[in-house]
Amino acid sequence: MKINEVETHAFNDQRPGTSGLRKKVTVFQQQNYLENFVQSIFDSLDDYRGKTLVVGGDGRYYNRHAVQVILRMAAANGFGRVIVGRGGLLSTPAVSCLIRKFQAFGGIVLSASHNPAGPDGDFGIKYNTANGGPAPEKITEAIYSKSQQIQRYLTLACDDLDLDADGEQQLGDMKVEIIDPVADYTELMQNLFDFDRIRALLASGLFNMRFDAMHAVTGPYAREIFENRLGAAPNELLNVDPKEDFGGGHPDPNLVYAKDLVDILFGAQAPDFGAASDGDGDRNMILGRRCFVTPSDSLAVLAANAHLTPGYRQGLAGIARSMPTSQAADRVAERLGIELYETPTGWKFFGNLLDAGKATLCGEESFGTGSDHLREKDGLWAVLFWLNLLAVRKESVQTMLDAHWRSYGRNYYSRHDYEGVSADGAGQLIDTLRNDGPALQGKRYGDYEVAFCDDFAYTDPVDGSVSEKQGIRIGFTDGSRMVFRLSGTGTEGATLRLYLERYEPDPEHQSLDAQDALADLIRIADEIARIRHHTQRDAPTVIT
Numbered sequence: 358m359k360i361n362e363v364e365t366h367a368f369n370d371q372r373p374g375t376s377g378l379r380k381k382v383t384v385f386q387q388q389n390y391l392e393n394f395v396q397s398i399f400d401s402l403d404d405y406r407g408k409t410l411v412v413g414g415d416g417r418y419y420n421r422h423a424v425q426v427i428l429r430m431a432a433a434n435g436f437g438r439v440i441v442g443r444g445g446l447l448s449t450p451a452v453s454c455l456i457r458k459f460q461a462f463g464g465i466v467l468s469a470s471h472n473p474a475g476p477d478g479d480f481g482i483k484y485n486t487a488n489g490g491p492a493p494e495k496i497t498e499a500i501y502s503k504s505q506q507i508q509r510y511l512t513l514a515c516d517d518l519d520l521d522a523d524g525e526q527q528l529g530d531m532k533v534e535i536i537d538p539v540a541d542y543t544e545l546m547q548n549l550f551d552f553d554r555i556r557a558l559l560a561s562g563l564f565n566m567r568f569d570a571m572h573a574v575t576g577p578y579a580r581e582i583f584e585n586r587l588g589a590a591p592n593e594l595l596n597v598d599p600k601e602d603f604g605g606g607h608p609d610p611n612l613v614y615a616k617d618l619v620d621i622l623f624g625a626q627a628p629d630f631g632a633a634s635d636g637d638g639d640r641n642m643i644l645g646r647r648c649f650v651t652p653s654d655s656l657a658v659l660a661a662n663a664h665l666t667p668g669y670r671q672g673l674a675g676i677a678r679s680m681p682t683s684q685a686a687d688r689v690a691e692r693l694g695i696e697l698y699e700t701p702t703g704w705k706f707f708g709n710l711l712d713a714g715k716a717t718l719c720g721e722e723s724f725g726t727g728s729d730h731l732r733e734k735d736g737l738w739a740v741l742f743w744l745n746l747l748a749v750r751k752e753s754v755q756t757m758l759d760a761h762w763r764s765y766g767r768n769y770y771s772r773h774d775y776e777g778v779s780a781d782g783a784g785q786l787i788d789t790l791r792n793d794g795p796a797l798q799g800k801r802y803g804d805y806e807v808a809f810c811d812d813f814a815y816t817d818p819v820d821g822s823v824s825e826k827q828g829i830r831i832g833f834t835d836g837s838r839m840v841f842r843l844s845g846t847g848t849e850g851a852t853l854r855l856y857l858e859r860y861e862p863d864p865e866h867q868s869l870d871a872q873d874a875l876a877d878l879i880r881i882a883d884e885i886a887r888i889r890h891h892t893q894r895d896a897p898t899v900i901t
């Protein structure tokens with residue numbers, strides 16, 4: 358088959374963000390835009406000739422087209438084999454699982470996570486390395502730099518492949534293997550959790566659950582795991598048919614975008630357990646009957662109870678959390694006598710800690726939890742972890758949470774997002790805090806006194822690399838915190854994120870609504886950062 362060398366010109370907007378390159382579909386549809394980025398990935402890698410690449414995505418609009426483009430380009434660039442999920446589908450955690458299991462050279466994930474899909478929605482592409490995790494900044498910067506010098510890309514002159522039939526096909530000198538997207542991942546889950554016990558819980562007649570796949574990639578995974586292996590009833594699974602536009606929804610499992618599920622769990626005759634995952638299957642939301650578990654609390658509860666599951670019976674090496682995630686897990690780490698690592702936002706920062714065996718569990722406040730079983734966060738893994746704990750402890754979600762808070766204290770926590778605001782205004786807000794923040798030390802706001810204000814910088818304890826400007830932290834003398842940072846995954850204007858946290862050790866005061874418990878801090882945040890002024894908004898777009 359003939360290899361074509363196609364002349365092209367650089368696009369100046371191909372710098373990967375928090376999680377790969379994310380843009381509007383219409384941006385990706387520009388001639389050569391996708392091809393340029395794929396070639397830039399390959400050009401930034403060494404020694405991949407004859408090796409294996411894993412490719413798949415969350416099934417959104419443009420997924421199939423992108424898979425075909427990547428297959429032709431991988432063949433032309435000399436890969437030996439590409440493993441593709443049937444229909445071009447693979448959840449992000451499944452890509453990580455396959456890279457590790459088949460010792461692939463790397464993988465390409467096609468997803469814009471929870472961002473809306475369809476011709477007017479978003480698309481995304483991300484490169485993962487041989488450990489199964491998102492490429493570290495060194496590589497994403499190399500990709501960007503190649504994308505700025507690109508003059509040609511290589512592709513094969515051939516027709517589209519059939520992505521829907523399992524088995525091996527030949528593409529030039531390269532093999533293409535279409536596999537069941539669900540099987541290997543399911544096997545991994547079965548090794549970590551006590552499926553017999555969970556099955557018994559679901560069959561007991563005393564326990565009802567709802568899992569919402571939000572018309573995204575986890576549908577087929579949920580069917581196989583919850584229905585076929587664990588015996589959940591079909592009506593316990595919602596929206597399990599993946600759609601190219603995610604049914605017009607916004608598959609972000611939080612209180613706002615997974616409202617249908619939240620309504621069920623807070624309604625009459627609510628089930629005992631509810632969970633949802635996002636577009637590409639790496640996020641999770643955990644609900645109990647009339648109860649929402651913040652992702653920060655979820656990490657802490659999983660860590661404190663991990664010894665009750667087969668996969669983590671041996672204990673944890675350490676816990677890692679992103680900086681804006683609440684400090685609830687820190688207290689668990691302290692009691693377990695293990696290390697707690699605080700990293701910048703983005704899963705890629707956990708990779709080195711997991712590879713070095715320093716951390717076993719990781720989590721982000723943004724509905725991401727995971728462990729050393731993979732190098733991505735993992736939505737269904739978190740759901741199964743909770744089910745395993747509920748099956749062992751035979752308590753309700755709320756009872757487990759209450760017990761945890763009584764024992765460790767409660768970290769009231771909330772995130773306020775101001776989406777799609779002016780990039781200039783948001784930039785000014787951050788710049789002002791960066792410059793004037795340190796002078797806030799010692800200043801009093803009602804009951805709160807500022808202990809420090811800094812711009813978070815992280816030195817990776819494994820490779821010594823330094824990441825600066827990762828978010829403004831304002832700490833108060835009682836341990837309360839607020840964090841301001843700009844999103845690195847948005848595709849329109851800027852998104853300002855404000856993270857608020859207050860610690861409450863007294864069980865008598867642990868059952869407030871989080872927004873009420875944080876009301877003073879919310880006011881102080883606006884006073885200090887002049888949020889309304891800089892965003893021109895009276896209120897956040899999303900509160901979680």
Ligand code: G1P
Binds near residue numbers: 470725847
């Ligand atoms: C957001 C989350 C972050 C997560 C990332 C990818 O990034 O805040 O924790 O790792 O999505 O899912 P942000 O938009 O804040 O840069």
Ligand code: ZN
Binds near residue numbers: 471635640
């Ligand atoms: Zn995601």
